[in-house]
Amino acid sequence: MKLKSLALAVAAASALAGAAPAFAQAKEQFIPVLSYRTGAYAPNGTPWANGYVDYLKLVNARGGINGVKLSFEECETGYDTARSVECYERLKGKGGGASLVQPLSTGATFAITEKAPIDKIPVVTVGYGRSESADGTVFKWNFPIAGTYWVAADAIIQAIAKKEGGLDKLKGKKIALIYHDSPYGKEPIPLLQERAKMHGFDLQLLPVTAPGVEQKATWLQVRQARPDYVLLWGWGVMNSTALKEAQATGYAREKMYGVWWAGAEPDVKDVGDGAKGYNAVTMQHGAEPQSKLVKDVVSMLHDKNQGTGPKEEVGQVLYMRGAMSAMLGVEGIRAAQERFGKGKVMTGEQVRWGLENLNLTQAKLDGLGFAGVMRPISTSCTDHMGAAWARIHTWDGKAWKFTSDWLQADEQIIKPLVKSTAAKYAAEKKLTARTPADCQS
Amino acid sequence: MFYRENGQFKTSYRADQQVFPILQDRVAIGLVLIFAFAVVPFLASDYLMRAILIPFVIISLAALGVNVLVGYCGQISLGSGAFMAVGAYGAYNFFVRFPGLPLIPALILGGLCATLFGILFGLPSLRVKGLYLAVATLAAQFFSDWMFLRIKWFTLDTPSGSVSVSNLQVFGWPIESAASKYLLCLVVLVVVAVLTKNLVRGAIGREWMAIRDMDVAAAVIGIRPMYAKLSAFAVSSFIIGVAGALWAFVYLGAWEPAAFSVDQSFRLLFMVIIGGLGSITGAFFGAAFITVLPIVLNQALPVIAGWFGAQISTVGIAHAELMIFGGLIVWFLIVEPHGLAKLWSTGKQKLRLWPFPH
Numbered sequence: 012m013k014l015k016s017l018a019l020a021v022a023a024a025s026a027l028a029g030a031a032p033a034f035a036q037a038k039e040q041f042i043p044v045l046s047y048r049t050g051a052y053a054p055n056g057t058p059w060a061n062g063y064v065d066y067l068k069l070v071n072a073r074g075g076i077n078g079v080k081l082s083f084e085e086c087e088t089g090y091d092t093a094r095s096v097e098c099y100e101r102l103k104g105k106g107g108g109a110s111l112v113q114p115l116s117t118g119a120t121f122a123i124t125e126k127a128p129i130d131k132i133p134v135v136t137v138g139y140g141r142s143e144s145a146d147g148t149v150f151k152w153n154f155p156i157a158g159t160y161w162v163a164a165d166a167i168i169q170a171i172a173k174k175e176g177g178l179d180k181l182k183g184k185k186i187a188l189i190y191h192d193s194p195y196g197k198e199p200i201p202l203l204q205e206r207a208k209m210h211g212f213d214l215q216l217l218p219v220t221a222p223g224v225e226q227k228a229t230w231l232q233v234r235q236a237r238p239d240y241v242l243l244w245g246w247g248v249m250n251s252t253a254l255k256e257a258q259a260t261g262y263a264r265e266k267m268y269g270v271w272w273a274g275a276e277p278d279v280k281d282v283g284d285g286a287k288g289y290n291a292v293t294m295q296h297g298a299e300p301q302s303k304l305v306k307d308v309v310s311m312l313h314d315k316n317q318g319t320g321p322k323e324e325v326g327q328v329l330y331m332r333g334a335m336s337a338m339l340g341v342e343g344i345r346a347a348q349e350r351f352g353k354g355k356v357m358t359g360e361q362v363r364w365g366l367e368n369l370n371l372t373q374a375k376l377d378g379l380g381f382a383g384v385m386r387p388i389s390t391s392c393t394d395h396m397g398a399a400w401a402r403i404h405t406w407d408g409k410a411w412k413f414t415s416d417w418l419q420a421d422e423q424i425i426k427p428l429v430k431s432t433a434a435k436y437a438a439e440k441k442l443t444a445r446t447p448a449d450c451q452s
Numbered sequence: 453m454f455y456r457e458n459g460q461f462k463t464s465y466r467a468d469q470q471v472f473p474i475l476q477d478r479v480a481i482g483l484v485l486i487f488a489f490a491v492v493p494f495l496a497s498d499y500l501m502r503a504i505l506i507p508f509v510i511i512s513l514a515a516l517g518v519n520v521l522v523g524y525c526g527q528i529s530l531g532s533g534a535f536m537a538v539g540a541y542g543a544y545n546f547f548v549r550f551p552g553l554p555l556i557p558a559l560i561l562g563g564l565c566a567t568l569f570g571i572l573f574g575l576p577s578l579r580v581k582g583l584y585l586a587v588a589t590l591a592a593q594f595f596s597d598w599m600f601l602r603i604k605w606f607t608l609d610t611p612s613g614s615v616s617v618s619n620l621q622v623f624g625w626p627i628e629s630a631a632s633k634y635l636l637c638l639v640v641l642v643v644v645a646v647l648t649k650n651l652v653r654g655a656i657g658r659e660w661m662a663i664r665d666m667d668v669a670a671a672v673i674g675i676r677p678m679y680a681k682l683s684a685f686a687v688s689s690f691i692i693g694v695a696g697a698l699w700a701f702v703y704l705g706a707w708e709p710a711a712f713s714v715d716q717s718f719r720l721l722f723m724v725i726i727g728g729l730g731s732i733t734g735a736f737f738g739a740a741f742i743t744v745l746p747i748v749l750n751q752a753l754p755v756i757a758g759w760f761g762a763q764i765s766t767v768g769i770a771h772a773e774l775m776i777f778g779g780l781i782v783w784f785l786i787v788e789p790h791g792l793a794k795l796w797s798t799g800k801q802k803l804r805l806w807p808f809p810h
Contacts, residue, residue, distance in 0.1 A: 049770040060766075087750070087770040092711055093507065095706060097747060100503035118708055121614045125705030129628060141612065192601055192613035194708050201611045218601070221710060432611065439548070440618050 039082040040105025040344060040356050042067060042337075045098050045114050050089040051222040052247035053302075054277040055329055059115060060085070061320030062333025065308050066341070068319070072311045076345050077353040082106050088119065095119035096126075103130055110362045111135050111340050117195035120153075127152040132359040133343070133366055137336040138163075138271055142198055143432035145425075147367060147394035148444040150433065154366045154395045156339045157388055158294045160270065161428065164199035164242070165420035166292050166401035167268045168206050171240055173415070182211040185236060189229055189253060190244035194219040197242060199270070201432070205424055221248025221398060230256040243269040243291075250278035254286045266281040266288040268403070275328035279406045287408040293328070295385040297404040298411045300326035304334060304380030328411060331384065338379060342369055367392055367450075386417070392450035399425065455804040471649055488638060493631040501630040504744055509637040510698045511743045515723040515735035516648060517640075517691030522721065523730035524652050525684035526664030527577050528585055531592030532692055532720040534573075538596060539566040539693025540700035541606050542798075545617055547701075548608060555622050559640070559697045566693020567686045574685030578678055581667070593714050600709040616706030633702050640698065644691055649732050651687065661730070670713035678751050692720075719743075726784060728793025737792035745780070749773045 044067075046060035047053060067081050075081065084105060086098035095114055103109045111133045114120045120140040123409070127134045128151065134140070135154045138265040142161040144153035171186070172178040188203060190196030200216065207214040215238060217229045223245055233241065243253050250273040257264055264321035265288040274291020276298070299305060311326060324330055332390065347357045347365025357365070369390045376382060391398035399422065403415035437444065455476055462468040472478045496505060518532050543562025546553055566708075573592035577585050600606055607615050618628040627633055651657050659680040662670035671677055700707045719742055727738020751771050757764040764772070788795045802809065 046766065048767040049774075057767075085766045087766050089770070092704065092707070097503040097507070100499050101751075104497075104499060117612075118614070118710060121612075121616060121706035121708070123702045125616050125618060193710055194614035197612045220597075440616075 014429035019217065028194065038356060039080050040076065040110050041102075041108065042081055042083045042340065043099070043102030043105070043109045043326050044085040045088050045095055045102075045112065045116075045119070046085055047088050047090045047115070049087060050091075052090045055247050055272070055275065056090065056115065056126050057274070057320065058277070058324055058327055058329035059333040059336075061324065062330035062335075063113070063337045064319045064333075065312055065325070065330075066334040068312055068317060069304075069308055070337075070341055071241075072317075077348055079344075079348070079354060079356055081341070088116065089436040090116055090118075091414060092116070092118040093124055096122050099123050099126070103132055107356060108132075108359060110344055111355060113137070113336055116140075117140070117198070118193065121194060123151070124153055131363075132240060132361070133363040135336070135340050135343070135366065137339055139195070141194075142202075143429050143436060144240065146247070146429050147390075147392050147395040149271070149396065149437045149442060151445060151449075152363060154339075154343075154370060156366070156369070156390065156395070156397050157335070157385070157403065158271075158399065158404055159396060160198035161197075161202040162396075162399045162401060162420040163270045163292050163294075164202045165399075165425060166403070166418040167242055167270075168203070168210075169418050169421075170290070170292070170403045170415055171268065172210075178335075179257055184212045184240070185215060185238040186212050186240045186242065187217055187233060187238035188235075188242045188244060189217045189219060189226075189251055190242075191223055191246055192220050195246065196244045196274075199242075199363060201428060202424070205428060209424075219245070219249060219253075221249075221321050222247060224252055226252055226256050230260045230262075233257075233262055234260050241267045243267055243273045243279075245269070245273045249273075251281050254268035254279065254282045254289060258282070268292065271332075271401075274404065274411070275332075276324075276411075277329070284408045287356070289406045290403050290412075290414065291406075293402045293404050293413075294332065294335075295398075295400055295402070296328075296331045297402065297413055298326060298328045299331050302326065302331075302380060302384050303377075303382060304384065307380050308334075326341065335381070335385065338381065339369070340366075341383050342371060342375075342379075346370070364391065367395065375429040387452065392445070392447075393416075455800055455808065457804075465785050468796050469653075471646075471653070472563075489635070491555070493634060496630075496634075498630045501634045504701055504747060506630070506637055508739055509634065509743055510691060510695050510703055511720075511723070512736050512739040513637070513641045513644060513698065514695035514720055515693050515727065515731065515739045516645060517693075517695060518720045519692065519724045519727075519730070519732070519735045520648060520652070520660075521688035522724050523734070524657060524664065525660040525688075526581075527574070527681060527684060528582060528722060528757070529589040529688075530586045530717045531570075531573055531589035531596075533712045533714060533716035534592040534596035535566045535570055535689040535692040536696025536699060536716065537600060537709060538569040538689075539563055539696035540712065541600055541615075541695065542566065543701065544617060545606065545608075545699035545775070547617060547761050555620050555627070555701070559694055561702070562697035563690040563694040566696065566702045567690040570680055570685045570689025570693075574682050577681045577685065584706065590714070590717075593717055597709050597713070612708075613760065614706055614708040617701050618705070620701060627702065637698055640694065643742075644694070645732060648687075648691065652732075656680075656683060656687075664730075719739075723780070724791075726781060726791055728791025731791070731793035733796060734791050734793030737796070741780075741784075741792065746773055746777055749776055 047056035061078040067083050071080050088095040088098050109132050113135045114123050120136050133152050137156050138158045140155050142159035144150035144155050146336050203214050219226050219229055219295050267289050269291035271292050271294040279286040308325055313322045343366035347361040351361045371388045373387050386400050388397040399420040401418050402413050404411045505607055521527050521529050538563040541566025543558045546561045547558040576588035607613050659675045662675050663680045721740030723742045728734025753769050
């Protein structure tokens with residue numbers, strides 16, 4: 012090759028590397044958006060990201076947080092942990108410093124959990140991440156607001172018990188957990204084992220290798236063991252594959268319960284009628300096309316061609332999850348402003364305080380357009396989760412419909428489990444639990 | 453002109469056998485080292501160090517290890533990700549199970565675990581070669597995936613199967629800031645690179661290359677194939693193991709087996725092929741090409757689109773990144789099938805005659 016053209020190429024490349032993307036303006040609250048719109052998990056990652064970004068835009072359209080506008084930048088992770096860490100490092104210092112980060116992947120949550128305390132950036136994991144991080148005395152910077160996998164698992168067991176006519180009826184039953192073989196899929200196991208011990212049901216663990224397309228062997232085991240119920244802890248393509256396999260195996264979809272990441276439209280759309288009767292636990296909300304929030308998004312953004320993603324997907328399950336995740340982060344910033352000065356840009360540490368002192372009453376939720384979508388949430392220094400409510404919704408072939416009342420995860424089981432697991436983490440890391448004085452800071 | 457060696461006469465064997473026999477090379481390498489050690493930590497931003505330089509340095513180390521095996525000994529391996537994983541989990545187990553064990557010995561012990569693992573999975577190389585061996589080493593990859601997902605002992609029974617480390621320090625010096633992490637990885641890289649360079653120049657390296665070029669002929673002249681192949685597996689997996697431990701400890705902090713998936717093995721193999729088989733510098737070029745270029749593209753594309761007044765979506769960037777990256781791989785391999793290192797040495801050759809080429 013000609014040396015001259017090589018030299019040119021190198022010069023061009025270095026010029027590109029030097030050109031830093033434009034920085035956001037000052038006096039804006041910066042929020043990094045880690046999302047995945049490509050790769051094996053894109054069908055599920057995209058609606059979440061659309062909801063998340065739309066909500067941030069909506070806050071700006073409504074005039075910001077007490078006048079402080081939000082700025083944000085998206086970074087594509089492809090659900091890859093190393094790439095997520097790169098995105099986190101890229102965005103954490105932008106726009107005067109990231110207010111909070113939502114990694115949207117359990118693997119990335121684990122990696123960023125180790126970095127956030129040093130960078131002083133709160134890690135908000137709405138409905139995912141590590142379950143024991145609900146203990147704020149050990150995990151100062153983690154906020155699994157509104158639910159963890161233990162809440163999801165507990166709610167499912169309760170729903171099954173209700174169907175059977177009481178928790179004591181679970182004795183001798185066989186419940187299989189088909190899970191994504193990663194930290195994400197393994198999260199519910201400790202709780203399920205605890206419940207199995209309490210009620211005497213038989214828990215079968217059936218792992219599926221990521222991304223989850225290959226499930227033939229797993230469903231052969233299901234066919235063999237004939238479990239009374241199947242819990243599905245999948246994400247992305249794994250969910251629809253599982254439903255198709257269930258159909259092929261002849262396993263009743265009515266007896267299948269998915270986690271909230273296995274209960275959205277992309278999971279069942281392709282299976283259509285084959286998924287009829289399939290249940291999934293919700294993280295408070297389901298598909299909410301009638302909510303005020305959705306109407307606001309449509310009228311203030313999509314009707315003005317400023318929306319993100321297709322208009323008809325606004326209000327679907329994962330879209331709502333994204334919007335709710337963004338809302339909880341934004342409300343954390345608002346709570347921080349109430350203490351540290353309204354109309355000011357908050358630092359990561361101040362936002363952390365705000366997230367720890369969230370008090371979303373019904374009136375506030377109604378004002379934000381979340382009426383009927385979710386229940387009030389209040390967090391504290393010790394409790395970074397704030398609420399443990401869930402519902403079950405069922406796919407009727409065309410849409411998700413709620414089929415249960417509100418279920419609250421049993422604190423008596425979750426609390427000791429959170430405490431002991433968090434204590435183990437603290438011991439490993441040689442962390443001391445936070446003092447009451449630290450709670451006020 | 454730049455590489456004219458007029459007047460550089462060697463008067464002793466020592467001088468003739470130097471790693472860098474040309475004065476200009478010695479000066480250049482010295483300057484690069486000074487720059488990397490003394491200038492970069494002060495100039496580079498936190499992001500540049502944490503998200504680009506540290507992964508680049510660690511992956512270079514891994515690529516170096518792969519190059520020993522694939523480039524110098526000719527044993528194609530698709531198990532590099534597994535060797536990294538064994539190094540990472542090995543170091544983790546030593547680090548956590550023996551309180552008070554310093555970081556450096558833990559890294560070395562992790563490397564030694566990978567060595568044993570590598571020798572074990574190198575045994576098929578005594579019977580099969582080439583693509584067949586690649587498939588055989590793929591077994592190492594699947595075995596390690598299975599092992600670290602299923603055998604709870606390795607992850608200390610953590611419910612989620614994800615492990616993490618913290619409070620790293622070397623000789624009482626905390627490895628927390630970006631600069632300290634970068635310098636630690638760089639020191640390891642430089643030490644290993646110097647040792648490897650000497651190893652491949654020495655008797656062992658010559659045995660490896662003889663095996664690579666024609667194993668039957670090598671056996672005829674008295675090289676023991678078993679010893680040569682297994683030693684290549686041992687050295688290579690030790691280096692890859694140390695790199696894996698650094699990747700887990702220093703870069704990620706918390707990890708799961710997916711961090712060392714089969715993708716990582718493929719990427720490492722591509723790195724040595726694109727960088728240049730059988731070349732130490734090739735490992736660096738390859739690592740830069742595969743790890744840094746996508747990130748540069750990812751950040752440069754919106755800027756370039758901005759120059760033309762165009763807006764490009766996140767998905768658009770991600771797809772364009774893949775397309776351009778794939779295109780570049782093809783282009784480079786067509787232009788120079790022997791890799792970027794060969795390109796560099798061709799450039800050097802031209803600089804020698806510049807400005808009077810013939």
